[in-house]
Amino acid sequence: xxxxxxxxxxxxxxxxxxxxxxxxxxxxxxxxxxxxxxxxxxxxxxxxxxxxxxxxxxxxxxxxxxxxxxxxxxxxxxxxxxxxxxxxxxxxxxxxxxxxxxxxxxxx
Amino acid sequence: xxxxxxxxxxxxxxxxxxxxxxxxxxxxxxxxxxxxxxxxxxxxxxxxxxxxxxxxxxxxxxxxxxxxxxxxxxxxxxxxxxxxxxxxxxxxxxxxxxxxxxxxxxxxxxxxxxx
Numbered sequence: 306x307x308x309x310x311x312x313x314x315x316x317x318x319x320x321x322x323x324x325x326x327x328x329x330x331x332x333x334x335x336x337x338x339x340x341x342x343x344x345x346x347x348x349x350x351x352x353x354x355x356x357x358x359x360x361x362x363x364x365x366x367x368x369x370x371x372x373x374x375x376x377x378x379x380x381x382x383x384x385x386x387x388x389x390x391x392x393x394x395x396x397x398x399x400x401x402x403x404x405x406x407x408x409x410x411x412x413x
Numbered sequence: 414x415x416x417x418x419x420x421x422x423x424x425x426x427x428x429x430x431x432x433x434x435x436x437x438x439x440x441x442x443x444x445x446x447x448x449x450x451x452x453x454x455x456x457x458x459x460x461x462x463x464x465x466x467x468x469x470x471x472x473x474x475x476x477x478x479x480x481x482x483x484x485x486x487x488x489x490x491x492x493x494x495x496x497x498x499x500x501x502x503x504x505x506x507x508x509x510x511x512x513x514x515x516x517x518x519x520x521x522x523x524x525x526x527x528x
Binding site for chain 2: 335336338340345346347348349350353355391393395397398399400401402403404405406
């Protein structure tokens with residue numbers, strides 16, 4: 306069993322739909338990171354959170370420390386949101402343990 | 414501020430050779446982490462350097478090594494290359510003082526192909 310698991314692995318949505326990606330982890334963490342990776346490989350950090358909820362534009366990330374679970378929500382999805390979304394557990398220092406990623410495709 | 418830069422962007426080597434990859438962090442960042450991404454294993458942590466010292470190490474063989482210079486620039490070296498070392502190698506920088514979690518800023522990666 307992986308220390309960080311994401312679901313779903315693949316997700317196809319229509320433009321405008323509300324999207325949720327889930328992440329469960331089994332290790333103790335100091336923070337949970339959500340990353341976005343576009344074709345070509347570049348990775349952008351979306352959120353780093355250790356409790357509660359954070360919002361940035363149409364993106365919302367939540368974490369439940371007791372249940373070891375985090376979710377990434379995208380409201381009013383757009384084709385430019387198409388990317389791989391990766392959750393990563395921050396264990397110690399800058400060391401990250403990654404989930405397998407969720408390939409999101411948003412169709413116009 | 415300039416972002417994280419990595420050189421070279423693409424590299425082709427043959428089995429048995431060695432390779433050195435370079436990473437320049439965002440100005441002021443003292444932590445540099447290296448990651449390997451492959452289709453089979455996904456993203457995996459290689460090591461982290463902070464103030465010229467290796468602070469964390471992942472589960473990779475000794476053929477993978479790194480160092481950090483006084484200006485925080487970092488290099489990683491892979492010796493005796495194997496086909497399975499073909500991957501995208503990413504570095505990321507952050508403030509990460511005292512081992513606290515900080516947002517990591519990723520470079521564009523170096524895509525290594527071993528033939």
